[in-house]
Amino acid sequence: MVIDKQLPGASSVAAAGVMNPVTGRRMVKSWRFDELSKFAEQTYREIENLLGGAFWYPKNILRALPTVLEENEWMRRSAFPENKGYFRENTDLGKYTGKVYPTHGWGEITGSARVGMPGLVQLFRRFLIGKKCFFEEVFDFEKISFEDGKVKYGALLFDKIVFCEGARLVSNPYFMYLPLVPTKGELLLVKIPGASFKKMLKNHLYIVPLEDGTYWVGATNHFEFKDAAPSFSDKSYLKNKLGRILKIPFEVIAHKAAIRPTVSDKRPLLGQHPKHGNLFVFNGLGTKGASMGPLFAEQMSAFLLGEKELDKEVDIGRFGH
Numbered sequence: 001m002v003i004d005k006q007l008p009g010a011s012s013v014a015a016a017g018v019m020n021p022v023t024g025r026r027m028v029k030s031w032r033f034d035e036l037s038k039f040a041e042q043t044y045r046e047i048e049n050l051l052g053g054a055f056w057y058p059k060n061i062l063r064a065l066p067t068v069l070e071e072n073e074w075m076r077r078s079a080f081p082e083n084k085g086y087f088r089e090n091t092d093l094g095k096y097t098g099k100v101y102p103t104h105g106w107g108e109i110t111g112s113a114r115v116g117m118p119g120l121v122q123l124f125r126r127f128l129i130g131k132k133c134f135f136e137e138v139f140d141f142e143k144i145s146f147e148d149g150k151v152k153y154g155a156l157l158f159d160k161i162v163f164c165e166g167a168r169l170v171s172n173p174y175f176m177y178l179p180l181v182p183t184k185g186e187l188l189l190v191k192i193p194g195a196s197f198k199k200m201l202k203n204h205l206y207i208v209p210l211e212d213g214t215y216w217v218g219a220t221n222h223f224e225f226k227d228a229a230p231s232f233s234d235k236s237y238l239k240n241k242l243g244r245i246l247k248i249p250f251e252v253i254a255h256k257a258a259i260r261p262t263v264s265d266k267r268p269l270l271g272q273h274p275k276h277g278n279l280f281v282f283n284g285l286g287t288k289g290a291s292m293g294p295l296f297a298e299q300m301s302a303f304l305l306g307e308k309e310l311d312k313e314v315d316i317g318r319f320g321h
């Protein structure tokens with residue numbers, strides 16, 4: 001049974017769903033990317049078949065290299081054996097040619113993808129509603145009690161409850177001790193007439209082509225914020241930045257904000273409550289839910305069924321209670 005209410009700040013319905021093998025200024029290969037990406041593709045393909053939708057879009061990323069230093073780093077990293085297959089040799093700006101302002105150079109990342117996370121969440125909800133195992137309501141912690149080795153939620157009796165509540169973990173009385181550091185991000189959905197971009201582009205912001213012909217543009221990143229609402233200041237920041245990337249006009253059609261469930265050590269939070277053995281957590285996907293979700297969900301379900309231990313790196317046992 002799934003209890004979920006799309007509360008302000010819910011992250012998956014706002015995310016671009018980019019899976020980028022090479023991130024950051026230092027262009028370091030993303031943690032366990034080969035394994036995560038292979039498993040993610042297989043899982044999203046299976047979910048596409050199950051739900052009858054399309055969510056998996058392999059897409060290259062054009063990455064701006066604004067200085068000689070970054071270009072040199074790009075060349076150096078492209079020769080690393082572990083990066084084989086992720087740095088395209090001859091960058092092709094494709095449909096972006098003539099439509100973006102020049103920068104020192106560009107690199108092209110391959111083996112990247114976009115996952116249509118908002119659509120996936122929507123279809124999965126519908127699937128669960130069809131199976132009569134979905135409640136659209138706010139989970140009330142006051143309704144939890146423990147009885148004969150089971151956990152009760154109101155009048156309903158369960159063996160296990162798994163909390164997958166994103167950044168709202170900080171309000172969960174059982175797991176709020178974990179070091180989740182929510183970060184707020186804002187994005188724009190835009191129309192770019194005459195663009196027909198196929199690849200994703202990263203130049204400070206991501207420009208991500210969506211299946212309906214519009215573009216996801218973002219995101220900002222704030223550690224300090226008052227609420228989950230979109231802000232005027234981030235909207236103008238994003239518009240200004242985009243105006244300095246694109247030479248051609250664009251039109252903002254939506255502006256959204258959400259909260260990422262980030263963790264101090266940038267690893268997911270999976271495991272069992274140290275005192276209440278019926279309570280579990282699956283969280284901490286941070287900025288990488290699209291790639292980390294599938295493999296760790298599989299690991300979590302094997303753990304719940306008593307088939308496998310959790311990887312030490314993601315087990316909440318690494319933090320004291």
Ligand SMILES: Cc1cc2nc3c(=O)[nH]c(=O)nc-3n(C[C@H](O)[C@H](O)[C@H](O)COP(=O)(O)OP(=O)(O)OC[C@H]3O[C@@H](n4cnc5c(N)ncnc54)[C@H](O)[C@@H]3O)c2cc1C
Nearest residue numbers: 005007011012015016017018138139165166185288289290
């Ligand atoms: C602007 C932005 C861009 C991003 N881009 C990317 C990207 O390109 N690639 C990538 O991999 N990741 C990206 N992310 C991160 C990604 O969104 C997260 O890693 C992932 O979605 C987290 O999923 P989750 O299920 O843990 O949390 P969520 O998606 O937030 O889901 C938690 C759900 O639990 C519900 N909930 C919480 N408490 C309760 C309660 N008490 N009762 C009922 N329901 C409750 C929430 O309302 C929500 O529906 C981005 C995030 C943001 C904000």
